[in-house]
Amino acid sequence: MQKPIPVPAPGSQVHWHLDAPYSLKHLLIIAAILIVLILTGQRTEMDKMVMMTTEAAGKLLGVADDSQVVRGLSRVATSMWPPVFGETEEISRLPEFKRDQLPFFAHVEVQERVEQRMNSETLQLEPHSESVEVLVKPVGYVVTVFIKMIETLEIALWGTIIAVILSAPLAYFAARNYSPNQASYTAARGFISLLRSAPELIVALFLVLAYGFGPIAGVLALGLHAAGFLGKFYAEDIENADKKPQEALEAIGAGKLKTLWYGVVPQVLPQYIAYTAYILDRNLRMATVIGLVGAGGIGQELKGRFDMFQYGHVMTILIAIFIFVFILDQLSARIRNKLI
Amino acid sequence: MPDRILKGEAMIHFDNLGKAWPDGTKALSDISLHIPRGQFCVILGPSGAGKSTLLRAVNGLMHPTQGLVRIDGTALTHATQKQLRRRIAMIHQHFNLTSRLSVAANVLSGLLPVVSTPRALTGWFRSEHRRKACGLLQRVGLAPTHLKRRAGDLSGGQQQRVGIARAFMLDPEIVLADEPVASLDPKISRDILTLIRDAAREQNTTVLCSLHQIDLAREFGDRIVGMRDGKIVFDGTPAEFTDERVSALYHGAHWEDPPKKAEPEAAGFELAHV
Ligand SMILES: Nc1ncnc2c1ncn2[C@@H]1O[C@H](COP(=O)(O)OP(=O)(O)OP(=O)(O)O)[C@@H](O)[C@H]1O
Numbered sequence A: 001m002q003k004p005i006p007v008p009a010p011g012s013q014v015h016w017h018l019d020a021p022y023s024l025k026h027l028l029i030i031a032a033i034l035i036v037l038i039l040t041g042q043r044t045e046m047d048k049m050v051m052m053t054t055e056a057a058g059k060l061l062g063v064a065d066d067s068q069v070v071r072g073l074s075r076v077a078t079s080m081w082p083p084v085f086g087e088t089e090e091i092s093r094l095p096e097f098k099r100d101q102l103p104f105f106a107h108v109e110v111q112e113r114v115e116q117r118m119n120s121e122t123l124q125l126e127p128h129s130e131s132v133e134v135l136v137k138p139v140g141y142v143v144t145v146f147i148k149m150i151e152t153l154e155i156a157l158w159g160t161i162i163a164v165i166l167s168a169p170l171a172y173f174a175a176r177n178y179s180p181n182q183a184s185y186t187a188a189r190g191f192i193s194l195l196r197s198a199p200e201l202i203v204a205l206f207l208v209l210a211y212g213f214g215p216i217a218g219v220l221a222l223g224l225h226a227a228g229f230l231g232k233f234y235a236e237d238i239e240n241a242d243k244k245p246q247e248a249l250e251a252i253g254a255g256k257l258k259t260l261w262y263g264v265v266p267q268v269l270p271q272y273i274a275y276t277a278y279i280l281d282r283n284l285r286m287a288t289v290i291g292l293v294g295a296g297g298i299g300q301e302l303k304g305r306f307d308m309f310q311y312g313h314v315m316t317i318l319i320a321i322f323i324f325v326f327i328l329d330q331l332s333a334r335i336r337n338k339l340i
Numbered sequence B: 001m002p003d004r005i006l007k008g009e010a011m012i013h014f015d016n017l018g019k020a021w022p023d024g025t026k027a028l029s030d031i032s033l034h035i036p037r038g039q040f041c042v043i044l045g046p047s048g049a050g051k052s053t054l055l056r057a058v059n060g061l062m063h064p065t066q067g068l069v070r071i072d073g074t075a076l077t078h079a080t081q082k083q084l085r086r087r088i089a090m091i092h093q094h095f096n097l098t099s100r101l102s103v104a105a106n107v108l109s110g111l112l113p114v115v116s117t118p119r120a121l122t123g124w125f126r127s128e129h130r131r132k133a134c135g136l137l138q139r140v141g142l143a144p145t146h147l148k149r150r151a152g153d154l155s156g157g158q159q160q161r162v163g164i165a166r167a168f169m170l171d172p173e174i175v176l177a178d179e180p181v182a183s184l185d186p187k188i189s190r191d192i193l194t195l196i197r198d199a200a201r202e203q204n205t206t207v208l209c210s211l212h213q214i215d216l217a218r219e220f221g222d223r224i225v226g227m228r229d230g231k232i233v234f235d236g237t238p239a240e241f242t243d244e245r246v247s248a249l250y251h252g253a254h255w256e257d258p259p260k261k262a263e264p265e266a267a268g269f270e271l272a273h274v
């Protein structure tokens, strides 16, 4: 018969014992967390949020009579619907217009235009109709949005390129075991923190003042912020890289840069690619937003239309961004599967 | 055994070398040793005896706290270290290859101290250098198909062959081998040591090799140095390294005569000072 391993009698051991898993300390921690949640929740009006959302749900289910949230949303929805796909332009205002060379899908239409005009005799406003020739491009605005979307992509791409170029030397100086001295290390780390602490949108705001409206400010804003991120992570990988190949090269006196290039970079390259891919992904998303402060891309178009109350156009842009991000998610998931 | 290998002019001088780590460990104390050019000197001793520390003093990977190392008469200092390191190759227990880099690139990296930075960064090595790498890889028993393989994908024995090829790229005057066969099987261990010894003999290279295998030490060493607790407790030819000496070295027991003074005398290691 099998003999069980004897269990020591309670209280018989002096040196070995396992505590019960919970103690007063854990209760105190839970109480502290609760207090913090209640305080911060009140300051951020979380109670009101829950109330308003419940009200909205009630309204949708036909229980509540009124909801501020539903009213606001439906007002937005009605003014944004339908999305605008086409564009019409008055031919008399198109200096380059050629009747035998119409753009794709476009046709010329005669439209009646009614205007209120002052009758010089009666001094009264009278409706006055006039027929104008217009060029109708049924998907003209879709094309415009598409081109802006491509610009957005390009901003993200160049933002990433700038980030990689800037972060490579930064990482060298910010890696404790490669930085030439303490001063260069501190300076590089400080600069990285500075870059990381400045949000893209705010940096872009200032860069627009420096470089004017358009993609330059966007590219630089994305690039600078991401350079901080990449610099930090590249540097940490250099510091944590396997020391063995580095020692082999140090032993023969290869010099720091060559040791880094032959002993470290090949080892950390997979992580570098992963970080850079993450930055590209992040920049693609940020590039859609950064135009809100005038730094180019689809965001700038969105801001322009929004300010002119052209909510139909805004809707088209939002649809485009949604499709863009959706495709991006699919692609990045697929690429990630390939890489790993 | 040619006499000069045992008694020749000293290539490496350890003069009263001592090393105390910041935590107080005395890894080396008062080591004085002269190693003639072309000698295959095996260092034996239990773990923690200070073998690695001693080897690393030769190329300045470890800075002694007392005494100094001279190579061909030149004292190893911060100023001379860079020049001296080019003449000293190292073979490591864990091969220390860049595992994600190709075999060819690993071997060529042995040239890095003499290759210009642009060439190094672009990997555009001179054709004679590339031929030399191929020749060495052939010599250590690898096939042309291995050239483009990732070093980390090779077996341990193959990786150490790459390590040897890398070490000999710069025609070193000294090879430091720190337990080069510790993680290899007995047959391959012998092959690897044969490779190191033959290549070294051909070029009259001095080898300082730490080992844990007594039989290999006796077979390959021109000379055996036994270390224990940072001190030299045996210094003689393989023939003098009897089984009693072995057990004394590893168990620290029966030392009949104080070896530190007796052995070098008996072995004829009193060297002509330069
Ligand atoms: N970086 C270090 N800091 C502090 N102590 C160290 C350091 N490196 C080695 N030591 C100590 O120095 C002593 C000698 O170590 P060393 O590595 O030279 O031994 P070894 O003879 O090579 O041993 P093994 O056969 O296990 O490789 C040991 O006591 C070790 O703990």
Ligand SMILES: [Mg+2]
Residues within 6 Å of the ligand: B051, B052, B053, B178, B179
């Ligand atoms: Mg060791």
